Amino acid sequence: xxxxxxxxxxxxxxxxxxxxxxxATPKRFEMFGDSAQFLKISSTxxxxxxxxxxxxxxxxxxxxxxxxxxxxxxxxxxNAKFNFSLPNAHDWQFAALVCEKSKIFYDxxxxxxxxDFPTANLxxxxxxxxxxxLQSWLNSNVDIIRDMAFKMIEKFDKYWSEMNELLxxxxxxxxxxxxxxxxxYFN
Numbered sequence: 001x002x003x004x005x006x007x008x009x010x011x012x013x014x015x016x017x018x019x020x021x022x023x024a025t026p027k028r029f030e031m032f033g034d035s036a037q038f039l040k041i042s043s044t045x046x047x048x049x050x051x052x053x054x055x056x057x058x059x060x061x062x063x064x065x066x067x068x069x070x071x072x073x074x075x076x077x078x079n080a081k082f083n084f085s086l087p088n089a090h091d092w093q094f095a096a097l098v099c100e101k102s103k104i105f106y107d108x109x110x111x112x113x114x115x116d117f118p119t120a121n122l123x124x125x126x127x128x129x130x131x132x133x134l135q136s137w138l139n140s141n142v143d144i145i146r147d148m149a150f151k152m153i154e155k156f157d158k159y160w161s162e163m164n165e166l167l168x169x170x171x172x173x174x175x176x177x178x179x180x181x182x183x184x185y186f187n
Contacts, residue, residue, distance in 0.1 A: 011091030012058060012098075015065050018072050018086065019047050028079075035078065036071045043067035059106050062095045094144060101145065104133050124167035128185035131156060 022032040036043075045064045048057065065072075069092050076086055087095070108126050134156060137149035171181045 011087060011094055012062070014085055014087040014091055015095060016049075016058075016061060019061060019065055020049060022072075022075065023047060023049060031079070032068075032071065032075065035075050036068060039070055039074060041067055041071055059099065059102050062099050066092070066096055066099065094142075097142065097145060098148075101133075101137060101148075104130060124171040125181055125185070127160065127167065128181070131160065132185075 022028050032047075045067060047064045047068065048060045069087075072086055108130065111126070112123075131153075134149050134153050137145050138153075140146050140149070168182045168186075171177050172179060
């Protein structure tokens with residue numbers, strides 16, 4: 001996912017800079033909240049900061065920032081210290097699209113890193129679902145989504161080719177699946 005996000009990095013960077021500025025001090029954060037109330041933004045999502053080593057933190061940032069899009073524009077007019085470029089409409093559009101597309105990665109990451117870990121037979125199916133999602137992104141009308149998908153598939157195939165047979169065997173050994181998942185996904 002990180003490789004895919006690099007394709008649209010500048011827009012994401014602008015959104016992250018805005019968030020970092022407004023959560024940097026308690027006074028700015030209070031000003032941010034007051035402005036959101038003034039605009040009657042009803043979101044109760046807490047805005048998050050980015051953690052460069054965790055791709056899903058970028059996803060959380062985008063999800064939390066999207067409801068506050070109008071707030072960032074308003075605050076630029078209110079605060080003169082806010083001297084860097086705001087995300088443009090194009091950046092916000094892609095942020096929403098990336099959130100939608102990356103939901104499958106986010107959900108599967110939560111499942112894999114949770115307290116109740118999936119067994120190997122489930123991992124095969126989930127990883128195959130990721131591959132199918134990436135392949136469907138190649139048919140997107142949006143060039144950047146296709147570019148993201150291409151970069152992500154390239155990386156995915158590098159790792160998947162080394163372990164697909166092993167996970168397929170684990171799926172076959174599950175008496176509920178037998179060859180069903182393997183036949184379905186390898187087709």
